Amino acid sequence: MVTRLNSAVIGCGRMGAFTSESLRGQVPNFWFPLSHAEAVLRHERLHLSALCDTSAEAVAKAAKAYHVPATYIDARKLIEEVRPQLLCIATRTVGRADLMLDAAEMGVRAMHVEKPLCNSVSEFGRLTTLLGSGDVFATYGAVRRFMTVYRFAKGLADSGRYGPLREIRVNFGSAALYWTHAHSVDLILFAAGQRRVTGVQCRLSGAIEGASRTEIESDPTVVSAAVYFDDGVAGIVTQSLGADLVLCCKDAEIAVRANGGRVEVYASRDGAIFPSARPFDGTLPAADAEGTFAPVSELVGCLDGEAGAIAHNAVNRRDILEGQRILFALVQSHLEGSRIVEPDAADPSMVIHARTGDRYA
Known part of the structure; x- marks a missing residue:
């Protein structure tokens, strides 16, 4: 029993x-x-x-x-x-x-x-x-980091088959920092693996200040955001439509499209002058209840x-904490004119209430 x-x-x-x-x-x-x-x-x-x-x-x-x-x-x-x-x-x-x-x-x-x-x-x-x-x-x-399709795409990027990883892009459309981009930051950290974050940069819109400059009442929209790693890899949050994770290697882009609906590899094949995007031509592992x-x-x-x-949970807890640290640093970067700041640069008094109308994230 x-x-x-x-x-x-x-x-x-x-x-x-x-x-x-x-x-x-x-x-x-x-x-x-x-x-x-x-x-x-x-x-x-x-x-x-x-x-x-x-x-x-x-x-x-x-x-x-x-x-x-x-x-x-x-x-x-x-x-x-x-x-x-x-x-x-x-x-x-x-x-x-x-x-x-x-x-x-x-x-x-x-x-x-x-x-x-x-x-x-x-x-x-x-x-x-x-x-x-x-x-x-x-x-x-x-x-998403637990899902087979995302782990499979990360495995392709890490395999060396397409050269080293250079950039990680997350496309979730025009969206709010707390409501949506906790997901974006977590995907970037998941794809980056053991790389160390060295800098964060962000521009927000709709950041409504409260009683002080570091008290943000609203859940501001991310106009652009970047997370920089110690080996030169950059994680980029875009305003592009879709629900996509794109892993940009030296010789290919590996994209998980539509919340895991499909994988595409954009790469040069058979001596073609121009690369072409197509669904992954290998075998995707089956995924059940995730x-x-x-x-x-x-x-x-x-x-x-x-x-x-x-x-595995030790890694997850590390990234949970690092992801929240980055969310605070993104706001700090915006407050400092969108300059690159260190990941632990947030003012100790910072509070993000993340309110949209009468709804809180």
């Missing part, structure tokens, strides 16, 4: 409970299960013991949909009473850092949390201590003491 781990989901909105309803048909099927609740229910080693949301209506809707009898409107009460071994946090960014810190203090050792990580540099400092300790395993809502199920599965492996999962 399989021993199941006690699990819970805090936040029963779109990402916590009902993502699939809005995205089914817009992304490839391997993206599902995508909501936190679905991913936990899908895993044979997990038992979804409780749900929580500050809205009684939202938690009741999720509890009915997933047949979960225990519901809470107080997250800390849930943690105290349920004592989950694996906790999913799908709240808005505001308050998430305190919730993670409280959960760890109450003994939770595995968390899957939505992105971005936090709102302030002060919160980030405390989370750096938590996630850098190795006592807590964590995964993050930027889930989405949020993949990072949650890694956390289960960590709790079970699997060396591979623990090692």
Whole structure:
């Protein structure tokens, strides 16, 4: 008989409970299960013991949909009473850092949390201590790095077949820093591997300042952004339409198009003068249920003491922290006239509220 781990989901909105309803048909099927609740229910080693949301209506809707009898409107009460071994946090960014810190203090050792990580540099400092300790395993809502097609494209770029990697481009259209580009930055770090970030540069629009210059009320749009690495590779965030990751090597571009819908290799073949783009002519590995199920599965492996999962999670935690550091540095670069700044250059007082209308990222 399989021993199941006690699990819970805090936040029963779109990402916590009902993502699939809005995205089914817009992304490839391997993206599902995508909501936190679905991913936990899908895993044979997990038992979804409780749900929580500050809205009684939202938690009741999720509890009915997933047949979960225990519901809470107080997250800390849930943690105290349920004592989950694996906790999913799908709240808005505001308050998430305190919730993670409280959960760890109450003994939770595995968390899957939505992105971005936090709102302030002060919160980030405390989370750096938590996630850098190795006592807590964590995964993050930027889930493309877990998907077979993205790992396959990175493998092609790293193979040497097309020469060294020179540039990483992410095309997500004209989009907001917190709402969208936590994904972009995570993809850049994933593709860069062990390379070290040396500089960050950004121009934003719609950056509305609050009580001070380093308090940003809005979720500004990224006009252009670059992340520079120690070997000369650059990660570029564009405003191009699509949902694409493009890995530019010396002799080819390897592109994952349309959220993983296909892979293209743009390269010179058979002595042709001009390169030509075409779908990848090799064999793409099959992908099954990935989405949020993949990072949650890694956390289960960590709790079970699997060396591979623990090692992989150490890399993921490093990139979660580096990604948030870069988000703050992007804003700092914009405030300093879009000059290149170091990745840890953000003012210690910086806060990004990331509000769009009455909605927070």
